[in-house]
Amino acid sequence: MRIVSVGGGPGGLYFAILMKRAHPECAITVHERNRPDDTFGFGVVFSDETLGNFEQADPESFAQITKHFAYWGDIETFVGDACVRSTGHGFCGLSRMRLLQIFHERCRQLGVELRFGSEIKNLAEAAAAGGGPAGPPDLILAADGLNSALRDEFADHFRPTIEWGRARFCWLGARRQLGAFTFIFKETEWGLFQVHSYPFEKNLSTWIVECDESTWRAAGLDQATEADTVAFCSDLFAEHLQGAELVTNRSVWRSFPTVRNERWHHGNVVLIGDAAHTAHFSIGSGTKLAMEDAIALAAAFGRHAPRGGSGGAKWDVPAVLADYQESRYVDCLKIQKAARVSQDWFENSSRYLQQDPLQFTFNLLTRSKKITWENLRQRDPALVDRVDRWFADQAAVHAPPPGAPLHSAYGNRKAQGWDDAPAAGTAAAATAAPMAPTAPAAPTVAASANPVGERSIEAIPDADKAPPALKAPPPLFAPLRLRGLQLANRVVVSPMCQYSATDGAPGEWHLVHLGSRAVGGAGLVIGEMTDVTPHGRITLGCTGMWNDAQAAAWGRIVAFVHGNSGAAIGLQLAHAGRKGSCTLPWEGGEPLRDGRAWPTLAPTAEPFAPGWPVPRAMDRADMDAVRDAFVAAARRADHAGFDLIELHMAHGYLLSSFISPLSNRRTDEYGGSLDHRLRYPLEVFDAVRAAWPAHKPMSVRISATDWLDDEGGLTAADSVVVARTLRERGLDVLDVSSAGNSPRSQPVYGRMYQVPFADRIRHEVGGGLAVMSVGAIQGPDHVNTILAAGRADLCALARPHLVDPHVVLGASAAYEYVAQPWPKQYLPAKPKPK
Ligand SMILES: Cc1cc2nc3c(=O)[nH]c(=O)nc-3n(C[C@H](O)[C@H](O)[C@H](O)COP(=O)(O)OP(=O)(O)OC[C@H]3O[C@@H](n4cnc5c(N)ncnc54)[C@H](O)[C@@H]3O)c2cc1C
Numbered sequence: 001m002r003i004v005s006v007g008g009g010p011g012g013l014y015f016a017i018l019m020k021r022a023h024p025e026c027a028i029t030v031h032e033r034n035r036p037d038d039t040f041g042f043g044v045v046f047s048d049e050t051l052g053n054f055e056q057a058d059p060e061s062f063a064q065i066t067k068h069f070a071y072w073g074d075i076e077t078f079v080g081d082a083c084v085r086s087t088g089h090g091f092c093g094l095s096r097m098r099l100l101q102i103f104h105e106r107c108r109q110l111g112v113e114l115r116f117g118s119e120i121k122n123l124a125e126a127a128a129a130g131g132g133p134a135g136p137p138d139l140i141l142a143a144d145g146l147n148s149a150l151r152d153e154f155a156d157h158f159r160p161t162i163e164w165g166r167a168r169f170c171w172l173g174a175r176r177q178l179g180a181f182t183f184i185f186k187e188t189e190w191g192l193f194q195v196h197s198y199p200f201e202k203n204l205s206t207w208i209v210e211c212d213e214s215t216w217r218a219a220g221l222d223q224a225t226e227a228d229t230v231a232f233c234s235d236l237f238a239e240h241l242q243g244a245e246l247v248t249n250r251s252v253w254r255s256f257p258t259v260r261n262e263r264w265h266h267g268n269v270v271l272i273g274d275a276a277h278t279a280h281f282s283i284g285s286g287t288k289l290a291m292e293d294a295i296a297l298a299a300a301f302g303r304h305a306p307r308g309g310s311g312g313a314k315w316d317v318p319a320v321l322a323d324y325q326e327s328r329y330v331d332c333l334k335i336q337k338a339a340r341v342s343q344d345w346f347e348n349s350s351r352y353l354q355q356d357p358l359q360f361t362f363n364l365l366t367r368s369k370k371i372t373w374e375n376l377r378q379r380d381p382a383l384v385d386r387v388d389r390w391f392a393d394q395a396a397v398h399a400p401p402p403g404a405p406l407h408s409a410y411g412n413r414k415a416q417g418w419d420d421a422p423a424a425g426t427a428a429a430a431t432a433a434p435m436a437p438t439a440p441a442a443p444t445v446a447a448s449a450n451p452v453g454e455r456s457i458e459a460i461p462d463a464d465k466a467p468p469a470l471k472a473p474p475p476l477f478a479p480l481r482l483r484g485l486q487l488a489n490r491v492v493v494s495p496m497c498q499y500s501a502t503d504g505a506p507g508e509w510h511l512v513h514l515g516s517r518a519v520g521g522a523g524l525v526i527g528e529m530t531d532v533t534p535h536g537r538i539t540l541g542c543t544g545m546w547n548d549a550q551a552a553a554w555g556r557i558v559a560f561v562h563g564n565s566g567a568a569i570g571l572q573l574a575h576a577g578r579k580g581s582c583t584l585p586w587e588g589g590e591p592l593r594d595g596r597a598w599p600t601l602a603p604t605a606e607p608f609a610p611g612w613p614v615p616r617a618m619d620r621a622d623m624d625a626v627r628d629a630f631v632a633a634a635r636r637a638d639h640a641g642f643d644l645i646e647l648h649m650a651h652g653y654l655l656s657s658f659i660s661p662l663s664n665r666r667t668d669e670y671g672g673s674l675d676h677r678l679r680y681p682l683e684v685f686d687a688v689r690a691a692w693p694a695h696k697p698m699s700v701r702i703s704a705t706d707w708l709d710d711e712g713g714l715t716a717a718d719s720v721v722v723a724r725t726l727r728e729r730g731l732d733v734l735d736v737s738s739a740g741n742s743p744r745s746q747p748v749y750g751r752m753y754q755v756p757f758a759d760r761i762r763h764e765v766g767g768g769l770a771v772m773s774v775g776a777i778q779g780p781d782h783v784n785t786i787l788a789a790g791r792a793d794l795c796a797l798a799r800p801h802l803v804d805p806h807v808v809l810g811a812s813a814a815y816e817y818v819a820q821p822w823p824k825q826y827l828p829a830k831p832k833p834k
Pocket residue numbers: 006007008009010011012031032033034041043044045046118119120121143144145146148149170171208272273274275281284285286287288289290
């Protein structure tokens with residue numbers, strides 16, 4: 001078997017090592033256009049997790065890598081005048097040059113042929129270079145990096161895409177030994193600059209400077225030479241560099257390209273490393289990805305028995321390569337997804353600068369969703385304790401007046417049995433100082449707890465160990481005041497249609513369903529999509545609020561919730577529009593085709609999907625009638641005792657379909673631009689707000705995006721305008737969901753997948769609007785993460801509450817949070833104050 005690697009970066013070299021090690025009979029040649037000591041960039045960084053894979057794959061190179069490592073466990077974040085240090089992380093770095101030298105040496109030991117200064121521009125050259133008397137090579141590795149020539153040659157087959165980042169960055173080095181992974185956020189007259197920096201060798205650190213395009217241009221860096229860049233950055237970061245020199249190595253300003261390929265193999269050619277995929281440097285994973293590709297490719301060869309006899313082992317190479325892609329593709333997509341989220345965070349970091357430095361740091365550390373509140377607590381309990389205390393103190397500002405019956409203990413840690421004054425010498429005591437600034441910038445750096453090289457991998461905390469005891473209440477339990485309503489905590493039972501009503505009236509099922517979830521401890525339970533007219537229902541099983549019998553049935557549920565739990569109860573009022581007149585979900589959820597069907601209404605006479613009934617385009621009389629029905633339903637909800645109402649302007653139902661340009665194609669003043677499309681939903685909102693008591697809050701649920709930007713659908717930027725407009729009209733809570741207006745929507749699902757929309761609205765709109773996030777928020781850990789990072793004020797959980805109605809009681813027991821109200825019948829299970 002003859003193998004040619006085009007490219008001698010980490011991917012090509014590491015595969016050569018692993019393959020030669022496992023199959024010494026293979027003849028492997030690596031062609032690298034550069035000289036052995038001629039490489040771009042400075043250091044590469046690996047996390048602890050990554051190292052385990054390398055140790056298993058090739059202990060010899062692993063030993064060399066670890067010998068040259070700089071270790072550190074801290075992350076320091078400089079923002080404004082503050083520095084917040086987080087500890088307990090495990091990283092190591094080494095220079096890219098050293099890594100490649102280790103691989104060169106290992107290749108030589110194993111008998112891999114290295115040819116430097118050998119550029120291979122296409123398949124024919126690769127075939128010729130690796131061919132011998134027995135014909136062309138059996139395997140050609142396209143390990144030629146980001147701008148892979150082999151990938152471009154077969155672009156029709158590999159189908160690559162390149163998504164360019166919005167920021168500009170420049171990879172520099174600093175002749176300074178940092179003691180921690182260091183992030184610096186520096187506001188200037190031109191805009192925000194940020195530095196990602198980490199040590200990798202004695203007296204050398206990687207120093208990547210990043211800013212947005214307009215900042216870059218305003219600062220004149222678009223015209224800068226390398227020397228100009230160094231002069232500019234040396235001046236800008238003088239206090240952090242402390243006299244250290246900045247050094248260059250092809251340090252041009254670039255945009256980050258995220259490379260993806262639909263296919264990674266073609267005949268006997270395989271893409272590996274950056275040629276196949278890239279991941280933003282802020283999660284430090286490009287080299288790891290390339291090396292893990294090499295591991296996966298070598299493992300795929302190991303899974304397939306070579307055929308043939310005396311002429312040497314021969315594999316069914318295309319089958320091996322298909323196996324390699326199959327085994328690796330999804331993992332890479334996940335890493336690219338996390339990298340994309342992290343990249344987005346840095347591209348929008350100026351949005352968070354108004355956050356307290358402690359919250360900003362928590363936000364930064366949890367940005368890619370890989371680290372949550374709970375993970376971080378494992379690594380750095382003292383930091384999370386400080387964040388929780390800070391959050392509790394903020395929330396206590398909004399706590400109920402003295403003597404209020406519920407949750408008045410929140411913010412008073414002693415009353416709850418929380419340890420308010422940790423003993424001297426404990427981790428909490430060490431970090432209980434006022435949080436911003438925690439320390440002046442320069443001394444903090446100089447006094448870093450873990451100088452490079454002092455840590456060993458074993459010293460890094462074990463992520464599986466039991467979490468440390470809490471010192472402050474988790475953010476989930478913070479109360480929230482909305483007008484005259486005090487919510488006990490930040491967990492909301494999201495509205496969930498039960499399709500079990502009779503003539504629109506909720507019955508026993510609804511009493512038990514909503515009652516048990518209220519008993520389960522959520523701060524707010526929102527009753528399902530409840531329609532304001534009979535023709536506004538999705539199905540005949542939907543609840544309504546158009547007559548007094550329905551109001552009385554709802555009143556019974558409200559009375560149970562108020563009488564037996566600490567939860568507030570809201571109701572979601574809606575009109576299904578063109579998505580109405582359907583069978584029950586468990587009967588297919590399709591449009592009714594028999595005599596039970598009813599005419600539907602919409603902004604435009606276009607069906608929701610092909611084959612669905614064509615709705616009637618609403619005229620002024622329809623609009624008045626529906627608006628008045630919303631008002632009448634709101635009055636009934638008030639009489640029934642509801643604490644809050646939520647207007648459903650999401651998921652493609654009537655009001656939502658006015659907002660989205662995909663479903664509203666009117667040519668009158670209710671269609672066209674966003675402010676015109678918003679006009680009718682706002683008329684309904686204003687009329688309902690006027691009828692709903694002033695002391696009771698209102699929520700609106702929106703679909704923040706149609707997930708069809710390319711087709712002109714509603715975008716996340718539009719939803720900021722929607723949010724701002726509603727806030728100006730007195731909206732208290734915006735419940736941020738997505739999609740539903742078109743069956744073609746392609747949501748990118750994943751845990752907490754709608755949080756970025758809530759986050760953006762919360763930071764760009766502000767002004768006291770409480771933002772509720774929803775969608776795959778899987779439990780208390782996610783809730784704590786979202787709240788502590790400031791991404792939302794409330795978290796709505798739907799399906800998790802179907803699995804366990806007692807999500808909050810469970811969290812109260814797990815975290816021993818005693819101020820959570822428990823039903824008296826369940827008190828034996830409640831944690832006792834210590
Ligand atoms: C600013 C920045 C910071 C980064 N920081 C990190 C980090 O901290 N940690 C990390 O893991 N990763 C980091 N990366 C990513 C990392 O450098 C790459 O992802 C990694 O090097 C990919 O390895 P590779 O072998 O696929 O490609 P490369 O390392 O790019 O290697 C490809 C090789 O092929 C050679 N070549 C190209 N064309 C030809 C040809 N026609 N003929 C012969 N040879 C050819 C090139 O000279 C090169 O040596 C960073 C990247 C950037 C841009």
